[in-house]
Amino acid sequence: MSITPYRVLVGPEGYLPPAAASRGILLPEKGEALIEGAIVPEEEAMQAIATKLLSAKNPFFFPGPQLLWDWKEGVALKAQAVKKLADLAGARVIPMPDYRPKYPMINPAVEINPNHPNLTIWHNKIDVCVFIGVHCHYANMALKIIRGGTSCYTIALCGEAGHEDAMISLCCMGMPELARLTEIIQSMKGEQAA
Amino acid sequence: MSIKVIKPTAAFASLLPTEYLELVADGPYASPKTINDLGTFKEIIAEHPHCAGCGVALGVRLTVASLPAPADTLIVGTAGCSFFGLAQAALNYSCSAFGNQNAVASGLKRMLKIRYPDTDKDVVVLVGDGGIADIGLDLTLHSWFRREKIATIMVDNEVYGNTGGQESGMTQEGQVLNMAPKGKNFAKIPVFELARVSGCVYGARVTVASPKKIGRVVRKAILLAREVGPTYVQIYTPCPTNFKFPPQQTINIAKKAEEGYYSFQEFISDDAQAYWEKNFASSTM
Secondary structure: OOOOOOOOOOOOOOOOOOOHHHHOOOOOOOOEEEEOOEEEEHHHHHHHHHHHHHHOOOEEEEEOHHHHEOOOOOHHHHHHHHHHHHHHOOOEEOOOOOOOOOOOOOOOOOOOOOOOHHHHHHHHOOOEEEEEOOOHHHHHHHHHHHHHHOOOEEEEEOOOOOOOOOOEEEOOOOHHHHHHHHHHHHHHHHHHHO | OOHHHHOEOOOOHHHOOHHHHHHHHHOOOOOOOOHHHOOOOOOEOOOOOOOOOOHHHHHHHHHHOOOOOHHHEEEEEOOOHHHHHHOOEOOEEEEOOOOOHHHHHHHHHHHHHHHOOOOOOEEEEEEEHHHHHHHOHHHHHHHHHOOOOOEEEEEEOOOEOOOOOEOOOOOOOOOOEOOEOOOOOOOOOOHHHHHHHOOOOEEEEEEOOOHHHHHHHHHHHHHHHHHOOOEEEEEEOOOHHHHOOOHHHHHHHHHHHHHOOOOOEEEEOHHHHHHHHHHHOOOOO
């Protein structure tokens, strides 16, 4: 019996999409990454991220609490690097300052919440988004909701093990990896301009 | 937990929503605050979703303003009206499954003691009457039996407010509610008395009509829980929506209750009294 491998594609996949892990998607090792559920070399995923960001109509970065709050040494520098990356990619930034559920509702023009990220995606008509600095369990939940209810292409730049539920996911994202991604976007922009 | 966790990174500070910036600039962390300072700092974001005249919102607000060390305090909550306000407060807040709050708080307190042996970390349970007196009564009592060093504060609106008005164990006998059309047919659960016989070293019963008393008893409960043992504060927080009185009457309703069945009461064990006199006798609060 053959089984078609599950692919993590742009939604809307429908109410309650499965966790990609439950459909056999494995996390990458250091030096690897995920593109739509398939493990690829990290460099290939970085090229794909650059292409997606530079060809997007309305790309956004969603920095999470780990980058928004200056809670330990090195965070401020990383935040600066991420802001530079977003600016270079022509992406706007909407913060995810914390994970508290907000009632009656958040203002989707100025923030995103992991409990209903679709509101921010829909309101701002976002076609490509990048998660960075969001704690993994909340990122997984938000990425799944986005895949379930929107047509937004999701990218996760994860400092830990990566995210199966993102369409492209890097893992072990530190300053060198951020610098490399910035370099790739810079050079791709240069090629486009030429 | 450190004051650093509420300092925005420079790169993204300008992008944070206004209420976060206000909480950072004017929250209760920078210097100790008391009830007397209310109105001069931001203890809860303005757009909380409580009903007009909500006693729970006022109870949460007064409690938050009474914390002796807000930056080193972890509030543990659970489902219910109290959660709506707490989720918006400028505090370390953990929401537990309904009724689990005292068990969660016990674990957190022990973990914080191991992680920060040289710093006082206050763990304060702040939940409604449903969470403490009904769904979490067993876990609450057991945390008291075990003498966990946590302060438990009940904001008692005597009803399940945000689910349409079901009776709770703390509803008064005979009270008619939306979902209790025949009236409640048993008496209010005596949680305050249970606290006294279950190991609490200090307890106080108060209403939102007496803010300064709340300031005093909440601070005392938290400081005693740090060193001596479990403490309990029960605050009457009337609910205009389910008890169908005009929102501007909340304080009057609480005042009337304080003159009757919800009179101010306090108990303290001998060891807690001795500790208090030794360490805080000169305290003005």
